[in-house]
Amino acid sequence: MKIDIVTVYIPRYKEGHEFDFVPSITAIHLAALTPAPHRVRVIYQQVQPVDLDTDAEVVALSFFTGFAPEAFRLAAEFRKRGKIVIAGGPHATFCPDGTREHFDAIVTGEAESVWSQVLLDLEKGELKPAYSGGASPMAGIPTPRYDLLPPSFVVPRVVQATRGCPFACSFCSVPALNPGYRMRPVAEVLRDIRYEGFRHWWQRKVVWFWDDNLTIDRVYIKELLTAMVPLKRWWLTQASMDISGDPALLHFMRRSGCIGIFFGIESFGDKSLEDANKRQNRVAHYKVAVDALHKKGICVMAGIIAGFDGDTPESIRDMARQLHGIGVDVPFLSILTPYQGTPLYERLKSEGRIIDERGWEFYNGYNVAFYPKRMSPQELLNAHRALWKEAFSFKYVILRTSRALTYLRWGAFLMCACMNLFYGLKAWRGNTPVDMSDSLRR
Ligand code: B12
Numbered sequence: 001m002k003i004d005i006v007t008v009y010i011p012r013y014k015e016g017h018e019f020d021f022v023p024s025i026t027a028i029h030l031a032a033l034t035p036a037p038h039r040v041r042v043i044y045q046q047v048q049p050v051d052l053d054t055d056a057e058v059v060a061l062s063f064f065t066g067f068a069p070e071a072f073r074l075a076a077e078f079r080k081r082g083k084i085v086i087a088g089g090p091h092a093t094f095c096p097d098g099t100r101e102h103f104d105a106i107v108t109g110e111a112e113s114v115w116s117q118v119l120l121d122l123e124k125g126e127l128k129p130a131y132s133g134g135a136s137p138m139a140g141i142p143t144p145r146y147d148l149l150p151p152s153f154v155v156p157r158v159v160q161a162t163r164g165c166p167f168a169c170s171f172c173s174v175p176a177l178n179p180g181y182r183m184r185p186v187a188e189v190l191r192d193i194r195y196e197g198f199r200h201w202w203q204r205k206v207v208w209f210w211d212d213n214l215t216i217d218r219v220y221i222k223e224l225l226t227a228m229v230p231l232k233r234w235w236l237t238q239a240s241m242d243i244s245g246d247p248a249l250l251h252f253m254r255r256s257g258c259i260g261i262f263f264g265i266e267s268f269g270d271k272s273l274e275d276a277n278k279r280q281n282r283v284a285h286y287k288v289a290v291d292a293l294h295k296k297g298i299c300v301m302a303g304i305i306a307g308f309d310g311d312t313p314e315s316i317r318d319m320a321r322q323l324h325g326i327g328v329d330v331p332f333l334s335i336l337t338p339y340q341g342t343p344l345y346e347r348l349k350s351e352g353r354i355i356d357e358r359g360w361e362f363y364n365g366y367n368v369a370f371y372p373k374r375m376s377p378q379e380l381l382n383a384h385r386a387l388w389k390e391a392f393s394f395k396y397v398i399l400r401t402s403r404a405l406t407y408l409r410w411g412a413f414l415m416c417a418c419m420n421l422f423y424g425l426k427a428w429r430g431n432t433p434v435d436m437s438d439s440l441r442r
């Protein structure tokens with residue numbers, strides 16, 4: 001069979017991206033799970049047009065909630081052309097009702113345990129309307145099909161070593177989506193890290209772990225990092241802030257080539273952290289944690305979320321200054337979004353605070369889909385945009401980058417400069433996040 005796997009996307013910035021940093025791993029992972037003699041192609045809608053008149057008989061769509069309207073549109077077009085269309089990913093998993101009707105089949109949960117069955121049923125002409133994948137064992141996962149990636153991504157080596165996270169932040173679907181904490185055998189992860197088929201040296205050099213929380217199991221992470229030392233890679237991932245108090249781990253991180261860590265700091269307000277059920281974060285500890293990574297030359301990326309019940313327009317705008325104050329090298333700025341499958345969704349739903357008339361396109365992380373406590377939805381949007389513009393203003397981009405020059409190892413500095421440039425360029429060009437209400441009015 002000929003199968004196209006499409007990673008669906010709706011631009012989140014008014015003029016799209018100036019350059020494309022890093023792909024998602026999902027499509028190339030699913031392609032690797034698809035055995036020969038099937039012919040498989042991957043299409044990243046973020047960087048490629050989707051060919052509706054493809055010669056594929058089967059089209060598999062992967063999408064987040066914010067991109068669901070586009071997935072539904074594509075599915076309708078493909079079905080008009082006689083293709084069999086299958087959905088999977090977080091939206092299909094948490095909102096099967098409302099998704100099912102657009103597709104010939106939906107796959108909820110993880111694909112590993114059911115994808116081969118879907119393919120067998122397709123061959124027999126006996127496709128079922130729904131398949132449910134559980135939490136799969138992590139041994140035996142093949143190397144992603146990096147060879148199928150479009151050439152435009154700056155950092156194409158995305159790797160997954162672990163799945164899941166033991167924390168239970170109120171806004172996050174990971175605990176429900178990838179239950180438990182599971183690790184791939186180190187030898188299999190190393191096989192992906194050794195893949196050499198990329199064009200440019202920096203693409204071979206950099207490893208981006210798309211894990212939920214890579215450093216949780218200290219025995220495993222130390223084994224993995226020790227094995228990575230001779231490979232001389234530069235690597236990045238997400239982790240929780242407790243790593244800053246583990247000098248042995250920080251030592252291994254540095255030796256194995258860590259250049260960047262993403263911390264979900266989420267907020268500077270105690271009430272907001274309580275709302276987020278982010279018990280592992282303490283505001284007073286932020287600077288100490290960031291400094292501990294800087295001492296090892298590691299770049300600190302940090303995510304914050306605007307819109308918790310404790311937030312006001314003023315407290316949101318002030319976060320540009322606070323982020324700089326604690327030493328963050330690259331900020332990531334989101335708006336609180338009530339994804340189904342999260343405790344946050346259940347709470348806001350029970351309080352009647354979901355804005356029902358707002359469609360899934362408002363769930364792209366940059367728009368407001370609920371009634372905030374201490375401001376209107378529009379005030380939250382305005383405060384987020386003001387924060388975004390300030391945090392990526394010329395002043396802060398230059399301040400962050402020049403400061404970073406004094407303490408980051410050079411790979412980390414390169415990454416920090418590229419990411420600040422990525423967002424700085426957008427801010428200077430007025431390429432701000434799309435306001436979905438405006439785009440729907442047009
Ligand atoms: C890596 C990651 C990112 C990366 C890469 C983004 C990307 N496009 O993949 C970055 C940092 C850029 C990112 C950004 C965002 N992310 Co993100 N991200 C993740 C993370 C941590 C891992 C995803 C991953 O690669 N897993 C590994 C691959 C192999 O597994 P997978 O994608 O889950 O796919 C498996 C199954 O879902 C299934 N499957 C998936 N698709 C399909 C399709 C078919 C046909 C089939 C059969 C099966 C199938 O099979 C796969 C193998 O088991 C997840 C958390 C998680 N545990 O899923 C959040 C997550 C997916 N992100 C999320 C969100 C909200 C975002 C943002 C909107 C955040 C923001 N505020 O800006 C942005 C969107 C940016 C964008 N352009 O897409 C949410 C999505 C919730 C939802 N209901 O949509 C998640 C679940 C985290 C959360 N907070 O709950 N993210």
Ligand code: SF4
Pocket residue numbers: 165166167168169172173174175212213240264
């Ligand atoms: S620490 Fe990160 S991955 Fe884990 S539950 Fe919280 S937000 Fe999700």
